[in-house]
Amino acid sequence: MISAPPSTDRTLNLGPIEQIPPGEGRRFQIGNVPVAVFRARDGQVFATQALCTHKAGPLADGIMGAGKIVCPLHSYTFDLATGAPLGHTCKALKTYPVSLSADGDILLSIEGQRPSSREGKQP
Amino acid sequence: MITKQQLVVVGNGMAGARFVEDVLARGGRDRFSITMFGEEPYGNYNRILLSSVMAGSHDPKDIFLNSLGWYEENGVKLHAGVRVGWIDRLSKKVYAPGGVTAAYDKLVIATGSSAFVPPMGGLYDQSGEFKPGVFAFRTLDDCDRMIKYAGKARRAAVIGGGLLGLEAARGLLNRGLEVHVVHLMSYLMEAQLDALAGGMLHRLLEKMGVRILLEKFTTAVLGDDAVTGLAFKDGSKLDCDMVVISAGIRANVDLAKQSGLTVERGIVVHDDLSCRNDTNVYAIGECAQHRGQVYGLVAPIWEQARVLADVLTGGNKRALYTGSRVSTKLKVMGIELAVMGDKDPKREDDEVVTYVEPSRGVYKKLIVREGRLAGAILLGDGLAAPRLLQVFDREDPMLDDRSELLFPMSGEAKTPSVAEIPDTAQICNCNGVSKGKIVAAVKAGCRTVKAVCDATRAGTGCGSCKPQVQAVVAFACDGAVEEDPAAHYYVPGVALTKPALIKAVREQDLRSVSAVFKGLAGGREDLGSKVGLASLLKTVWGKEYEDERDARFINDRVHANIQKDGTFSVIPRIYGGVTSPEQLRRIADVAEKYNARMVKITGGQRIDLLGIPKEKLPDVWNDLGMPSGHAYTKAFRTCKTCVGTDFCRYGVGDSTGLGIKIEKRFQGIESPHKMKLATAGCPRNCSEATTKDIGAVAIEGGKWEVYIGGAAGSRVRKGDVLCIVDSQDDVLKCMGRFMQYYRENGKYLERTYDFVERTGIDALRRLLVDDADGICARLDADIQAAVDAYDDPWTESRKPVHPNQFAGTVAVAGR
Ligand SMILES: Cc1cc2nc3c(=O)[nH]c(=O)nc-3n(C[C@H](O)[C@H](O)[C@H](O)COP(=O)(O)OP(=O)(O)OC[C@H]3O[C@@H](n4cnc5c(N)ncnc54)[C@H](O)[C@@H]3O)c2cc1C
Ligand code: SF4
Ligand code: FES
Numbered sequence: 001m002i003s004a005p006p007s008t009d010r011t012l013n014l015g016p017i018e019q020i021p022p023g024e025g026r027r028f029q030i031g032n033v034p035v036a037v038f039r040a041r042d043g044q045v046f047a048t049q050a051l052c053t054h055k056a057g058p059l060a061d062g063i064m065g066a067g068k069i070v071c072p073l074h075s076y077t078f079d080l081a082t083g084a085p086l087g088h089t090c091k092a093l094k095t096y097p098v099s100l101s102a103d104g105d106i107l108l109s110i111e112g113q114r115p116s117s118r119e120g121k122q123p
Numbered sequence: 124m125i126t127k128q129q130l131v132v133v134g135n136g137m138a139g140a141r142f143v144e145d146v147l148a149r150g151g152r153d154r155f156s157i158t159m160f161g162e163e164p165y166g167n168y169n170r171i172l173l174s175s176v177m178a179g180s181h182d183p184k185d186i187f188l189n190s191l192g193w194y195e196e197n198g199v200k201l202h203a204g205v206r207v208g209w210i211d212r213l214s215k216k217v218y219a220p221g222g223v224t225a226a227y228d229k230l231v232i233a234t235g236s237s238a239f240v241p242p243m244g245g246l247y248d249q250s251g252e253f254k255p256g257v258f259a260f261r262t263l264d265d266c267d268r269m270i271k272y273a274g275k276a277r278r279a280a281v282i283g284g285g286l287l288g289l290e291a292a293r294g295l296l297n298r299g300l301e302v303h304v305v306h307l308m309s310y311l312m313e314a315q316l317d318a319l320a321g322g323m324l325h326r327l328l329e330k331m332g333v334r335i336l337l338e339k340f341t342t343a344v345l346g347d348d349a350v351t352g353l354a355f356k357d358g359s360k361l362d363c364d365m366v367v368i369s370a371g372i373r374a375n376v377d378l379a380k381q382s383g384l385t386v387e388r389g390i391v392v393h394d395d396l397s398c399r400n401d402t403n404v405y406a407i408g409e410c411a412q413h414r415g416q417v418y419g420l421v422a423p424i425w426e427q428a429r430v431l432a433d434v435l436t437g438g439n440k441r442a443l444y445t446g447s448r449v450s451t452k453l454k455v456m457g458i459e460l461a462v463m464g465d466k467d468p469k470r471e472d473d474e475v476v477t478y479v480e481p482s483r484g485v486y487k488k489l490i491v492r493e494g495r496l497a498g499a500i501l502l503g504d505g506l507a508a509p510r511l512l513q514v515f516d517r518e519d520p521m522l523d524d525r526s527e528l529l530f531p532m533s534g535e536a537k538t539p540s541v542a543e544i545p546d547t548a549q550i551c552n553c554n555g556v557s558k559g560k561i562v563a564a565v566k567a568g569c570r571t572v573k574a575v576c577d578a579t580r581a582g583t584g585c586g587s588c589k590p591q592v593q594a595v596v597a598f599a600c601d602g603a604v605e606e607d608p609a610a611h612y613y614v615p616g617v618a619l620t621k622p623a624l625i626k627a628v629r630e631q632d633l634r635s636v637s638a639v640f641k642g643l644a645g646g647r648e649d650l651g652s653k654v655g656l657a658s659l660l661k662t663v664w665g666k667e668y669e670d671e672r673d674a675r676f677i678n679d680r681v682h683a684n685i686q687k688d689g690t691f692s693v694i695p696r697i698y699g700g701v702t703s704p705e706q707l708r709r710i711a712d713v714a715e716k717y718n719a720r721m722v723k724i725t726g727g728q729r730i731d732l733l734g735i736p737k738e739k740l741p742d743v744w745n746d747l748g749m750p751s752g753h754a755y756t757k758a759f760r761t762c763k764t765c766v767g768t769d770f771c772r773y774g775v776g777d778s779t780g781l782g783i784k785i786e787k788r789f790q791g792i793e794s795p796h797k798m799k800l801a802t803a804g805c806p807r808n809c810s811e812a813t814t815k816d817i818g819a820v821a822i823e824g825g826k827w828e829v830y831i832g833g834a835a836g837s838r839v840r841k842g843d844v845l846c847i848v849d850s851q852d853d854v855l856k857c858m859g860r861f862m863q864y865y866r867e868n869g870k871y872l873e874r875t876y877d878f879v880e881r882t883g884i885d886a887l888r889r890l891l892v893d894d895a896d897g898i899c900a901r902l903d904a905d906i907q908a909a910v911d912a913y914d915d916p917w918t919e920s921r922k923p924v925h926p927n928q929f930a931g932t933v934a935v936a937g938r
Contacts, residue, residue, distance in 0.1 A: 014935050021925045023673025024680075026933045034932065041637060041648070041673070058689040061677040061737075065650030072677045072685055076184075077650075088184035089165065089263070 135161025138408025177294030256350030464498030553584020616649025767804030776821020832879025
């Protein structure tokens with residue numbers, strides 16, 4: 001684990017996209033903000049708040065497809081790009097700009113946060 | 124080119140939104156630019172169904188009629204969440220906070236009404252809001268807040284014993300609260316019922332557990348920070364921690380009043396629904412007063428919307444609204460009730476016919492005036508309602524023998540057959556759709572119930588007429604109703620039935636979920652179809668299946684059952700429910716080491732360790748050293764057993780031994796839904812084998828009865844005997860054969876009991892016992908292949924399919 005990210009304080013390099021299996025999501029801890037990052041089978045990446053706005057279900061454990069995510073707890077669906085609730089009235093998810101670098105690293109933009117590191121005093 | 128007129132609608136509820144739909148349906152998009160204002164921040168929803176949301180029978184997301192996207196698609200500019208504050212009729216503009224304005228040529232006011240809050244002390248907190256625990260019941264947000272609060276409340280008081288109050292009471296009762304209805308009058312629902320009917324309803328409700336206080340005038344809500352009770356004028360009190368106010372409604376007319384429109388109880392309108400003193404402004408819905416009447420039900424309100432759409436689009440310029448005869452079928456707490464017209468005689472020569480049967484809660488009353496039906500109350504008998512409603516609506520002359528109306532078809536056939544009812548009979552009361560209109564829609568080519576409902580709008584209000592609509596459609600199609608083809612698709616995203624899908628998958632050699640989307644769905648991924656397809660492909664290909672883990676539900680990615688807090692439950696396999704001290708010790712050690720938050724014996728005789736975090740799962744399995752119990756997936760689950768011949772003094776067959784064999788053979792076999800099994804050593808059936816998906820019961824003579832399609836969950840169904848066999852081996856064989864047939868033909872998430880009913884036990888016996896189609900040998904071979912393909916998924920603790928398979932949080936490997 002490398003603890004000193006050379007990133008600016010807004011764009012963070014979360015490491016290789018291979019950390020996430022194709023078509024799935026994983027949760028990353030950025031400072032004290034948990035973020036769910038998703039890797040679509042067509043190569044797109046998305047990032048949203050990690051916990052569902054309904055009852056805090058772990059969204060990274062949901063099923064994704066066609067740009068949407070279904071929460072594993074009660075099956076509410078959200079648009080991954082905008083965070084908008086689809087067919088229900090829970091609050092929209094917070095989304096974060098995310099992209100891939102030339103060599104396939106996840107680049108996440110998040111205001112004023114640094115990634116957690118083993119040395120840090122994260123939870 | 125004609126320039127479009129500006130049409131502005133204030134209020135996006137049942138009336139406003141229906142009116143705009145009707146305008147669009149008449150080509151209004153070419154004549155008008157439409158702007159809507161709605162104070163509620165949504166598209167529009169079916170307010171009637173809020174009662175069902177409250178009662179827990181509908182999900183909020185299922186009551187939406189038009190989403191925000193719908194407005195966009197139809198070129199309607201909707202200001203959602205914006206309340207209009209002022210209408211300037213001189214410059215013809217409406218104003219809302221935040222500088223939002225809209226100019227109009229025609230303005231429609233459809234602001235509905237609000238809950239009437241009678242004056243009483245202690246209602247509000249310092250901020251002027253209702254004190255925590257006090258609610259009115261009008262909007263989706265109200266409903267949402269009430270449901271949340273009800274979760275922690277114990278005892279609720281509903282102020283007002285009218286229809287809405289009783290529906291709120293039912294909802295709260297369903298949510299486990301003790302419910303008191305506090306009513307000012309001497310009997311319930313006095314607006315619709317007479318004293319006798321009100322009294323019968325009272326007793327019926329009390330039987331269901333509602334407590335009712337009559338002639339109680341509430342003077343204050345008690346409690347400092349939150350509700351603790353109610354105080355009444357007679358000095359008495361009621362302790363409660365939640366209060367719902369349902370004491371009637373008041374039309375939302377302030378906006379109209381401030382703009383100088385004529386307002387009495389509602390906004391006064393002419394027969395063309397224009398306002399008395401401004402012909403460019405119209406009012407419809409609960410805020411409108413027409414010929415002295417303010418309507419509070421959806422049927423007349425939708426009628427107004429239709430007439431106004433005709434007037435404004437010129438479809439029928441002389442369309443006039445002449446008032447509605449109010450008749451309704453109401454569902455109060457599941458009690459059948461229909462009321463129409465007058466509830467009591469008004470003139471001296473009115474004839475009153477009554478029938479009362481207190482023990483069954485049946486009360487029927489007719490009021491006949493000049494040979495026509497002037498009013499009726501029907502409590503506890505739904506059968507007589509359709510005929511009476513029809514006679515009332517059409518003002519038909521009454522039969523001399525009144526009893527024929529009160530007791531329709533007393534004889535063997537109780538409900539009149541669809542063929543017998545006349546074309547003019549109204550089927551959908553909310554939308555005023557007659558049998559004739561439904562038949563016409565079918566003749567015009569609608570062959571599915573859904574198509575007919577879309578075309579005629581029948582069934583889209585309160586929904587209680589759906590079964591009748593279905594019956595009329597079936598009748599009009601001569602029985603050849605086509606069901607919505609999509610209802611037969613195995614999954615929504617691939618337009619094929621299950622057998623056709625299996626065939627295509629085999630022919631095109633599609634071995635992964637993404638290959639199916641590519642080959643059979645034009646490359647369109649559909650997330651609602653992924654899991655179902657994965658299950659089917661595994662059944663078709665067995666070991667040859669190309670497993671894409673993202674098509675699995677989380678439980679099947681990590682082989683444990685997700686719980687409400689995101690942790691998992693672990694259930695190791697204990698064959699036949701027979702364990703040993705050594706095994707128990709190991710389970711206890713693991714539970715301690717990993718801090719299982721609860722250790723529980725399950726309904727299927729297994730031991731469940733709850734509260735295990737995802738990243739700990741592999742260690743837990745390793746330490747247990749037992750195979751997976753598959754309690755988290757759509758597959759064979761467990762076989763419950765009784766002690767049988769080894770110890771029981773009644774046992775005639777070795778149920779424990781058979782159960783262990785069953786479990787060893789079928790562990791991990793995936794199926795459309797879970798399969799719970801059981802074996803019993805004699806017909807005393809201690810393990811409840813006859814109400815399992817598959818069960819075996821030992822009978823005298825060394826024989827076994829094999830049951831299929833039993834259920835003891837939300838449905839209870841005794842299974843059907845598929846066959847009686849002579850040996851344990853034959854039990855295994857029959858069970859496997861049925862499982863394989865179900866795997867191939869069951870719809871995704873269709874339990875065996877629905878599958879057996881759909882297929883029919885006789886057909887199943889012919890196929891699986893008599894081998895009428897010669898498929899048994901193949902079924903036997905295919906289930907054997909599935910058995911052979913079994914791998915314990917918990918071995919993935921040592922060989923994860925992906926390094927992060929069990930990661931809870933991925934540590935950030937920044938570079
Ligand atoms: C729980 C419940 C159950 C019911 N059950 C039945 C039933 O079984 N059968 C039946 O026939 N009827 C039933 N009703 C009655 C029925 O819902 C109403 O008659 C109907 O909704 C009235 O339609 P409307 O459009 O006039 O008013 P609403 O549907 O109330 O719509 C008015 C809309 O206008 C908005 N509005 C108000 N003022 C402004 C403003 N200044 N600017 C912008 N927007 C504004 C409001 O927010 C609201 O969304 C029930 C009602 C409730 C609450
Ligand atoms: S079902 Fe029969 S054999 Fe089994 S425990 Fe009960 S009585 Fe004994
Ligand atoms: S917690 Fe996400 S749907 Fe309920």
